[in-house]
Amino acid sequence: MPNNRLTQLFREKTGNLLNVYFTAGYPKLEDTVTILEELEASGADLVEIGMPFSDPLADGPTIQASNMVALDNGMSLKVLLKQLEGVREKVTLPIILMGYLNPVMQYGFERFCEDAARVGVDGLILPDLPFAEYEEEYKPILEKHGLSLIFLITPQTSDTRIRQIDNLTNSFIYMVSSASTTGSQVQTNDAQQAYFSRVRNLGLKNPLLIGFGISDKNSFELACQTAHGAIIGSAFIKALQNAAEVRENVRSFLKSIKSEPTVQA
Amino acid sequence: MSKNYGVSERGYYGQFGGAFIPEMLYPNVEELREKYVQIIEEPEFQEELHLLLRDYVGRPTPLYHAKRLSERYNTKIYLKREDLNHTGAHKINNTVGQILMAKRLGKKRIIAETGAGQHGVATATVCALAGLECIVYMGKIDTERQKPNVEKMKLLGATVVPVTSGSQTLKDATNEAIRDWINNPVDTHYIIGSVVGPHPYPDMVARFQAIISEEIRNQLLEKEGRELPDYVVACVGGGSNAAGAFYHFLDEESVKLVAVEAAGLGVDSGHSAATSVLGKTGIIHGSKTLLMQTEDGQITEPYSISAGLDYPGVGPLHAHLAQSGRAQFIAITDADAMEALRELSRLEGIIPAIESSHALAALKEINAGPEDVVVLNLSGRGDKDLNTILTYFEQQDAQQ
Ligand SMILES: Cc1ncc(COP(=O)(O)O)c(C=O)c1O
Numbered sequence: 001m002p003n004n005r006l007t008q009l010f011r012e013k014t015g016n017l018l019n020v021y022f023t024a025g026y027p028k029l030e031d032t033v034t035i036l037e038e039l040e041a042s043g044a045d046l047v048e049i050g051m052p053f054s055d056p057l058a059d060g061p062t063i064q065a066s067n068m069v070a071l072d073n074g075m076s077l078k079v080l081l082k083q084l085e086g087v088r089e090k091v092t093l094p095i096i097l098m099g100y101l102n103p104v105m106q107y108g109f110e111r112f113c114e115d116a117a118r119v120g121v122d123g124l125i126l127p128d129l130p131f132a133e134y135e136e137e138y139k140p141i142l143e144k145h146g147l148s149l150i151f152l153i154t155p156q157t158s159d160t161r162i163r164q165i166d167n168l169t170n171s172f173i174y175m176v177s178s179a180s181t182t183g184s185q186v187q188t189n190d191a192q193q194a195y196f197s198r199v200r201n202l203g204l205k206n207p208l209l210i211g212f213g214i215s216d217k218n219s220f221e222l223a224c225q226t227a228h229g230a231i232i233g234s235a236f237i238k239a240l241q242n243a244a245e246v247r248e249n250v251r252s253f254l255k256s257i258k259s260e261p262t263v264q265a
Numbered sequence: 266m267s268k269n270y271g272v273s274e275r276g277y278y279g280q281f282g283g284a285f286i287p288e289m290l291y292p293n294v295e296e297l298r299e300k301y302v303q304i305i306e307e308p309e310f311q312e313e314l315h316l317l318l319r320d321y322v323g324r325p326t327p328l329y330h331a332k333r334l335s336e337r338y339n340t341k342i343y344l345k346r347e348d349l350n351h352t353g354a355h356k357i358n359n360t361v362g363q364i365l366m367a368k369r370l371g372k373k374r375i376i377a378e379t380g381a382g383q384h385g386v387a388t389a390t391v392c393a394l395a396g397l398e399c400i401v402y403m404g405k406i407d408t409e410r411q412k413p414n415v416e417k418m419k420l421l422g423a424t425v426v427p428v429t430s431g432s433q434t435l436k437d438a439t440n441e442a443i444r445d446w447i448n449n450p451v452d453t454h455y456i457i458g459s460v461v462g463p464h465p466y467p468d469m470v471a472r473f474q475a476i477i478s479e480e481i482r483n484q485l486l487e488k489e490g491r492e493l494p495d496y497v498v499a500c501v502g503g504g505s506n507a508a509g510a511f512y513h514f515l516d517e518e519s520v521k522l523v524a525v526e527a528a529g530l531g532v533d534s535g536h537s538a539a540t541s542v543l544g545k546t547g548i549i550h551g552s553k554t555l556l557m558q559t560e561d562g563q564i565t566e567p568y569s570i571s572a573g574l575d576y577p578g579v580g581p582l583h584a585h586l587a588q589s590g591r592a593q594f595i596a597i598t599d600a601d602a603m604e605a606l607r608e609l610s611r612l613e614g615i616i617p618a619i620e621s622s623h624a625l626a627a628l629k630e631i632n633a634g635p636e637d638v639v640v641l642n643l644s645g646r647g648d649k650d651l652n653t654i655l656t657y658f659e660q661q662d663a664q665q
Contacts, residue, residue: 054563055431055549057440058287058447064430076561101285102548106562127287128548132275156292156450176289179450 004122005094006148006171009046010207010228017229018043018220018257019209020236021098023050023066024083025075031246032083033090038247040091042254045229048125051077051099058127060183062234077107081115088120096150098125109138113145123148123171131168139168152176155195159202166204175199175210175227183234184213196226217257232257267515270582270591276464279589281581284463286551289447293455294551296370298465304369305362305472317361318476321394322351324358326477328484328640333612340633343494344643345481347506348617354645355474355506356387360456362473364391367454374398374453378442380407380435380502381572381620382414383645384458389423399423402441404434407572414649432566435576439550459503460580463551467508467580474509481640482513489638496633498523499642500624501594502538502573504580506644511592521593524583525627527569528596538567539596540579541587549578555587570599570653571619573645593631601626603657606647618645619653 009017020039024032032049039047052070056063080097087095097116104112104126116124124147129138131151142149148171153162155178165173178184178192199208210223211231223230239253240246266272276282276298284294304310318324326346335342347355360377367375375392377399379385385401392399401418405427408415418425431437439457446455460467460474482492497514499507501524514520529537537543544555549564556578557565569575579587586592597605602619605626610616617625621644633639647654 054565055436055440057443057550058289060444061430068431071563078561100548102558102564103562105547106545106558106560128285128551130284130286133283133285152288154289154292154450157288158292161291179289180448181289181444184448 004146004148005092006046006096006122009094010172013045014207015228016224017045017209019046019048019229019231020044021048021050021231021233022236022240023052023063023070024080025052025070025073026066026237027069027240027246029073029075029079030083032080033087034246035250036087036091036095038250039254040093042251043258044093044254046094046096048096048098048231049080051080051097051103053100053103056100058181060181060234062183062237066237077103077112081119084119084121094122095120096123096125097121101126101128110141113141113147117145117147121147123150125150125174127152131165135168150174153199155179155191159198162199162202162204166206169206172207172209172228173204174231175208177210177212177214177223180212182212200226217259220257267512270515270585272464272468276468278582278585280546281552281554281584282464282467283553284551285548285553286463287447289450290443290463290551293446293450294463297469300370301366301465301469304366310365310369314362314365318358322357322361323349324476325480325484326350328481328488330488331613334609337608337612338628338633339635340637340639342628342639342641343485344615344641345477345510347477347642347644348615348621348646352383352387352390353648354383354387354618355477355509356384356458357390358476358509359458359470359473359505360384360387360391363454363456364395364397367397367456368395370454372452372454374400374449375456376400376402376442376445376453377456378402378435378438378458380404380438380575381649382407382411382418383573383649385423385425386414386417386421388456389418389421392423393421400445401425402428402438402445404428404432404438406433407435407438411572411649434566436549436564443550459505459576460508460582461503461550461552461576461578467552467582470505471508471512471582474505475512477506477509477642478511478513481510485638485640493517493520494640495637496521496523496631496639497642498525498624498627498631498639500525500574500620500644501579501583502576502620503578504583506642508580508582510640510642515591522586522591523627523631524586524592524594525624526594526596527571527574527602527623528598529568529570531598532596536568537596538569538574538576540567540577541583541594542596544579552578552581554578554581555584570657571602571623573618573620574623595627595630597623597626603654606654615643616647617643618647619650621645
């Protein structure tokens with residue numbers, strides 16, 4: 001089992017974890033490290049850096065559009081890993097790279113893991129990597145490089161499958177709040193509450209972070225009452241579109257989420 | 266099912282296939298995977314399917330001995346007349362099968378992607394027949410290029426959603442249909458239009474198209490006293506008509522299988538859809554297969570004059586047939602396909618679809634002899650392409 005910044009974070013902090021997603025190379029090619037620094041300074045607990053892809057089929061319009069802009073800006077895995085060189089002298093928060101399998105395959109899976117680990121990445125989210133393939137082919141490679149792989153679950157995921165995922169995972173489980181692509185407006189309803197309590201009652205070993213549709217202080221705090229924390233993606237991408245300078249956009253968005261002390265989960 | 270080229274338990278053809286899908290799609294795809302074989306093999310399902318294929322689609326389609334075409338190429342050519350199917354192409358074989366599948370699964374809402382609009386029309390048609398809601402995703406650029414098919418789908422009661430994401434063509438329409446399925450995980454069935462997508466789609470669609478080669482065998486026996494031709498030729502976009510035409514010949518090593526891709530302006534022109542030449546192994550729409558992409562793994566936009574062959578990937582079965590050498594892959598340019606289209610029109614009085622014309626143009630490449638029997642799958646008729654055809658020949662005349 002890897003011992004990285006992710007596993008360490010979850011040992012030290014068990015509630016109100018704020019995980020922020022942004023697309024590498026967006027809004028500008030060179031913003032990646034700036035955004036990372038500002039996120040850490042403004043109180044994010046961990047980050048997911050999106051690796052842009054031409055065909056992001058689990059993503060809604062906001063993240064799709066940011067992927068297109070990032071690719072037009074010239075972002076690629078090579079460029080991203082180059083930008084992340086030396087990043088560990090600047091930030092200490094856990095870094096997860098999130099993206100689709102195809103670009104990683106073309107880079108070379110093993111070489112990618114090696115290079116990512118070397119620059120200080122702690123985990124990967126590859127939503128279209130099925131866990132049967134992961135177990136057979138990819139797990140040893142990730143483990144060799146000390147990287148955690150994070151899996152998603154949805155309201156349709158069966159208890160049995162959630163337990164299997166829990167067994168394979170050693171950082172956290174990404175709990176998709178409702179059947180949707182990223183960025184959808186999620187209404188809290190009975191079915192969703194039933195899903196949350198069903199999962200909570202499974203007594204999983206890994207912490208749960210809720211993602212998809214978490215957009216502001218209110219939805220973040222609600223999610224934190226159910227889970228160990230939450231993931232904000234599309235809403236943050238939208239905040240980066242504001243007219244102000246990028247650091248200021250990051251700072252004011254995080255302030256809006258964390259303005260007052262939150263209730264302990 | 267084929268011994269050597271059939272799908273494995275895990276959905277693979279050799280090293281290609283599988284189900285590379287996000288968890289949000291897993292329950293839908295898994296439900297289908299668990300049930301599709303059992304449902305297809307139920308006697309009542311088969312009976313209902315065959316009745317519809319006969320009385321609604323118009324099967325069996327003729328196997329026509331094209332004498333003047335045969336003379337021209339100095340070999341014996343049979344055309345499998347999929348162009349005579351209801352809605353004008355082989356696409357309906359699959360949509361009839363899948364609509365019955367959707368009903369067995371208790372689904373209330375049907376989604377589909379379409380490029381040229383043939384699959385969209387075939388889906389809208391069976392949805393009307395079954396009384397199910399139908400939403401068709403179509404790249405915005407394609408809705409403009411293929412207006413008559415958009416109007417047909419609407420007339421049939423379908424909702425056509427123009428897709429403005431990405432490059433606004435078939436691959437993006439497919440992405441958007443998949444996103445719809447993610448957002449509607451309970452009541453919706455996705456009728457995919459070719460032997461692409463996550464397992465079990467390539468196998469399920471191939472099974473529904475396999476009726477083509479089943480009929481060819483029977484018809485050849487009747488006409489030639491033998492079930493096996495020397496060649497089977499078919500065009501490949503995603504690969505469904507070719508999969509259907511090859512299906513019952515896959516294990517018959519004496520039968521040469523010829524898969525014809527679109528070279529567009531030429532394989533090396535930068536405007537091509539010849540995936541087996543230009544593609545590398547990767548993941549597209551949930552399947553590990555050959556696909557056209559940049560060095561960085563971004564999927565590129567293919568080009569062909571034929572909207573139905575304009576797909577950056579190819580089904581995993583075909584990737585396996587290409588890699589194993591079981592099928593010969595030939596790439597045909599726009600110009601050669603259009604010439605073949607005019608040739609068939611004038612020699613036989615049959616106006617083929619531009620897709621099928623690619624297969625016709627391959628006749629001059631395969632060197633079949635006078636004793637050989639060649640079956641060419643004429644996947645569709647050219648009515649839908651009339652505007653493209655007229656514009657193409659007008660421009661050509663203007664240049665001369
Ligand atoms: C007439 C015709 N032939 C062939 C194709 C290509 O599809 P496939 O390769 O799945 O048969 C299409 C697709 O629209 C078509 O309309």
